[in-house]
Amino acid sequence: MIGRFGRRRRDPARGRRRTELVQLSTGRQARVALIGNPNTGKTSLFNALTGLRQKVANVPGVTVDLGRGRFPTPRRWIDLVDLPGLYALAPHSPDEEIALDFLTGAGGEPPPDAVIAVVDATQLERSLYLVTQLQELGLPLLVALNLFDAAGAEGKVIDAERLSRQLGAAVVVTSALTGFGLDLLPHELDRVLDDVVPEQPGDRPGPIPPLRQAARRWATAHPAAFRDAGPFRELLVERSLIDVGGALERRLVDALGVPTRGDLAEVRHDLLRSLAPRKSLTELEAEARYARVREALAGVVERDEATAYSPAARRRLRADHLLSHPVLGSLLFFLTMAVVFQSVFSWATPLMDAIDAATGWCADLVRANLPEGVLASLLADGVIAGVGAVVIFLPQILILFTFLLLLEDSGYMARAAFLVDRLMRLCGLSGQSFLPMLSSFACAIPGIMATRVIPNRRDRLATIMAAPFMTCSARLPVYAFLIAAFVPRRSWGPVNLQGLVLFALYLLGILGGIATALLLKRSLLRGPTPTFLLELPPYRRPDLRSLALRVMQRGRLFLTRAGTVIFAVTVVVWALAYFPRDAASKLAVEASAAPVPGVSAEAEPPSSRDAEAAQLAGSYLGQMGRAVEPLFEPLGWDWRVSSAVIASFPAREVLLAALGTIYALGSEVDEQDAGLIDRVRTARWPDGRLIFTLPVALGLMVFFAFCLQCGATMATMRRETGSWRWPILAWLYMTGLGYLGAWLVVRIGSTVG
Amino acid sequence: MSDPTTTARLRSTAADRPGPGGASPSTLAELEVGAKARVIDFRDRDDRSVQRLMHLGLLVGIEIEMVRRAPAGDPLEIRLLGFALSLRRREARLVLVETSSG
Numbered sequence: 001m002i003g004r005f006g007r008r009r010r011d012p013a014r015g016r017r018r019t020e021l022v023q024l025s026t027g028r029q030a031r032v033a034l035i036g037n038p039n040t041g042k043t044s045l046f047n048a049l050t051g052l053r054q055k056v057a058n059v060p061g062v063t064v065d066l067g068r069g070r071f072p073t074p075r076r077w078i079d080l081v082d083l084p085g086l087y088a089l090a091p092h093s094p095d096e097e098i099a100l101d102f103l104t105g106a107g108g109e110p111p112p113d114a115v116i117a118v119v120d121a122t123q124l125e126r127s128l129y130l131v132t133q134l135q136e137l138g139l140p141l142l143v144a145l146n147l148f149d150a151a152g153a154e155g156k157v158i159d160a161e162r163l164s165r166q167l168g169a170a171v172v173v174t175s176a177l178t179g180f181g182l183d184l185l186p187h188e189l190d191r192v193l194d195d196v197v198p199e200q201p202g203d204r205p206g207p208i209p210p211l212r213q214a215a216r217r218w219a220t221a222h223p224a225a226f227r228d229a230g231p232f233r234e235l236l237v238e239r240s241l242i243d244v245g246g247a248l249e250r251r252l253v254d255a256l257g258v259p260t261r262g263d264l265a266e267v268r269h270d271l272l273r274s275l276a277p278r279k280s281l282t283e284l285e286a287e288a289r290y291a292r293v294r295e296a297l298a299g300v301v302e303r304d305e306a307t308a309y310s311p312a313a314r315r316r317l318r319a320d321h322l323l324s325h326p327v328l329g330s331l332l333f334f335l336t337m338a339v340v341f342q343s344v345f346s347w348a349t350p351l352m353d354a355i356d357a358a359t360g361w362c363a364d365l366v367r368a369n370l371p372e373g374v375l376a377s378l379l380a381d382g383v384i385a386g387v388g389a390v391v392i393f394l395p396q397i398l399i400l401f402t403f404l405l406l407l408e409d410s411g412y413m414a415r416a417a418f419l420v421d422r423l424m425r426l427c428g429l430s431g432q433s434f435l436p437m438l439s440s441f442a443c444a445i446p447g448i449m450a451t452r453v454i455p456n457r458r459d460r461l462a463t464i465m466a467a468p469f470m471t472c473s474a475r476l477p478v479y480a481f482l483i484a485a486f487v488p489r490r491s492w493g494p495v496n497l498q499g500l501v502l503f504a505l506y507l508l509g510i511l512g513g514i515a516t517a518l519l520l521k522r523s524l525l526r527g528p529t530p531t532f533l534l535e536l537p538p539y540r541r542p543d544l545r546s547l548a549l550r551v552m553q554r555g556r557l558f559l560t561r562a563g564t565v566i567f568a569v570t571v572v573v574w575a576l577a578y579f580p581r582d583a584a585s586k587l588a589v590e591a592s593a594a595p596v597p598g599v600s601a602e603a604e605p606p607s608s609r610d611a612e613a614a615q616l617a618g619s620y621l622g623q624m625g626r627a628v629e630p631l632f633e634p635l636g637w638d639w640r641v642s643s644a645v646i647a648s649f650p651a652r653e654v655l656l657a658a659l660g661t662i663y664a665l666g667s668e669v670d671e672q673d674a675g676l677i678d679r680v681r682t683a684r685w686p687d688g689r690l691i692f693t694l695p696v697a698l699g700l701m702v703f704f705a706f707c708l709q710c711g712a713t714m715a716t717m718r719r720e721t722g723s724w725r726w727p728i729l730a731w732l733y734m735t736g737l738g739y740l741g742a743w744l745v746v747r748i749g750s751t752v753g
Numbered sequence: 754m755s756d757p758t759t760t761a762r763l764r765s766t767a768a769d770r771p772g773p774g775g776a777s778p779s780t781l782a783e784l785e786v787g788a789k790a791r792v793i794d795f796r797d798r799d800d801r802s803v804q805r806l807m808h809l810g811l812l813v814g815i816e817i818e819m820v821r822r823a824p825a826g827d828p829l830e831i832r833l834l835g836f837a838l839s840l841r842r843r844e845a846r847l848v849l850v851e852t853s854s855g
Contacts, residue, residue, distance in 0.1 A: 090805075123835065125835070246801075280798035283795075286810070418839045422825035533805055535837070
């Protein structure tokens with residue numbers, strides 16, 4: 001994975017980086033892990049350090065994406081890995097497991113050369129707890145005292161030097177938000193990497209000395225336990241003993257057999273009998289470590305926070321009260337969501353119009369300058385028209401992501417989870433499912449990946465199955481297009497009908513997801529209610545630089561998908577629609593063109609609408625569309641729409657590109673000045689009836705609301721659940737539901753209308 | 754104690770409130786909004802949530818404040834060691850606390 005940094009082809013800042021590489025070519029490399037509690041500004045720090053030199057990469061073997069980036073220190077390049085946030089080395093979710101695996105080298109990569117522990121300066125006690133655990137790993141450690149400015153605002157004066165001395169670790173003071181301390185961190189990191197006396201894991205005494213001895217004995221007696229963890233074996237055995245019913249215990253049982261569970265329980269029991277019969281090992285560990293943390297903190301913080309009731313702190317508290325108010329808070333919550341959706345729809349319009357104009361201009365340019373033929377058609381009707389139809393919705397996606405990340409970074413998202421937990425439980429889910437679900441409004445793929453934070457397997461699966469129902473950014477272009485084409489532009493004050501229909505579609509997706517989760521939790525995934533522990537971080541000013549970086553990253557991810565999957569599908573669809581150009585169809589073209597007299601066939605080959613229609617009808621796509629037309633006829637779709645829907649099963653956003661291609665080739669309107677909207681709006685059945693009546697258009701929207709038309713989502717589901725069982729089930733279920741929903745809308749619509 | 758409505762009713766009965774000058778053990782779930790209490794024991798130390806609470810610093814002797822309840826009365830927001838934590842009533846019932854009237 002690290003080697004990939006060597007090949008940076010499509011990199012805008014390549015030139016600058018190359019000079020840096022030359023400067024540092026004589027230096028060394030070091031792999032450094034960035035770790036800390038959630039909400040400590042860890043990712044902000046990561047972004048501030050690595051800037052644009054980062055990428056999202058997969059951990060080999062497992063499935064979580066870790067942020068990876070580089071930054072130079074005076075003496076070396078640092079490959080920085082942003083690990084998932086965690087409170088203790090006692091994993092409660094797959095995400096936390098990955099962090100522990102990365103640190104101990106159990107994840108397939110060697111352990112890091114050093115660790116930067118990000119510590120929340122406003123939450124020293126709790127965040128230093130993890131640091132005391134990290135210290136025992138024996139890896140060179142640098143503590144980044146982040147959010148230092150926030151601590152100052154709370155009236156806390158922290159003596160970092162004293163903390164460093166009493167903790168026995170290098171400490172650097174940082175604020176990712178203001179950039180404070182970021183120039184010092186590389187120097188300190190070099191010092192830690194070069195000067196620190198090498199330690200072995202387990203050199204430092206554990207929190208409970210007899211436990212360490214017991215772990216050592218057990219590890220010696222069971223050489224197969226954590227065989228790949230090398231020097232970290234004893235530590236991992238110790239953690240397995242402490243963490244009753246945890247992930248490490250489960251792994252030991254998987255590797256060594258079921259009796260291991262009883263074996264571990266016996267060791268625990270014997271230990272506790274001599275230490276503290278009424279307590280647990282976790283309790284003893286936590287007590288010992290918090291005592292150690294308090295020792296390290298003695299005299300470090302001046303002014304207790306109890307006395308630090310500044311006007312700012314009081315304002316925050318008042319805002320907190322207002323936002324968490326039972327009635328007002330819920331109202332504000334829905335208001336926020338409504339504002340987000342209206343903004344996405346209205347703010348993006350001017351940008352979209354500009355992109356639309358540019359796309360049309362490019363296609364015209366190609367048509368005007370290239371000789372009529374395969375190449376011109378491929379470029380204008382396949383490539384430009386197709387990709388343009390997707391890129392046009394980038395503004396909406398960027399706006400939506402900006403809102404979501406803003407909510408997340410400001411600390412509001414956790415409050416929202418708190419507010420909606422009871423509600424989510426009615427759907428059989430938990431407040432922790434809220435964030436993955438909300439992310440799924442942008443894209444189900446990160447949403448499904450975000451379900452890792454849900455410790456309970458059944459909750460996680462139910463969330464994964466419900467997530468694809470949320471209206472993702474790929475559905476947005478489809479909705480926006482169909483709404484713009486078929487829903488009248490009518491408004492009552494600030495509310496407009498188009499926005500209302502969009503809101504209804506969002507709601508429909510939510511209801512579909514809820515019904516699915518409920519159904520699953522009552523049937524396949526029945527079980528006891530899982531736990532819900534969630535830190536409610538204080539409201540903070542979001543780090544706009546880090547936010548911008550992440551929004552750009554998501555936008556780029558969407559574009560790469562648009563550029564690869566959609567491009568490929570667009571060209572395939574274009575080819576399916578363009579070919580075969582055999583003698584027979586040419587004859588048909590000429591025959592149908594013949595009745596037009598007096599037109600020179602030299603400069604302007606037969607562009608008769610009938611001829612093109614005949615060509616498309618005879619094409620592979622037309623044949624496929626015709627073959628399935630009877631199946632989709634109850635939904636009011638002709639073979640063109642059916643073809644476009646078929647083409648969009650790998651990725652639903654392709655619908656537009658497919659429709660664009662299909663109608664650009666076979667449309668009955670003048671293609672110079674009319675947009676796709678007009679073409680679809682005026683498309684007719686052979687008998688002259690309009691294809692898209694309002695019910696048919698609404699039915700198509702409902703179909704897209706429910707149907708699982710996303711190969712990437714299915715692949716992600718497979719990765720996350722470990723088998724094809726769930727994605728296949730989801731596909732069958734959702735496609736069936738989509739068909740049924742569309743059919744119902746068309747039936748009801750034609751009865752009422 | 755298993756039925757939420759029972760707990761809700763218990764909360765409002767005078768018998769459940771700490772007597773003058775004395776202290777009465779109850780679970781964290783029963784704590785009134787705004788009340789402070791000290792952790793005295795746990796019901797099930799091997800419960801996954803309890804283990805996590807311990808790592809977060811919720812240990813015997815720690816003082817906790819009940820900040821608020823979500824609109825439906827669940828989950829709860831508590832404050833300990835200067836940070837806010839949300840937990841469900843089910844988890845809060847595993848933590849035994851002692852309220853003092855002082």
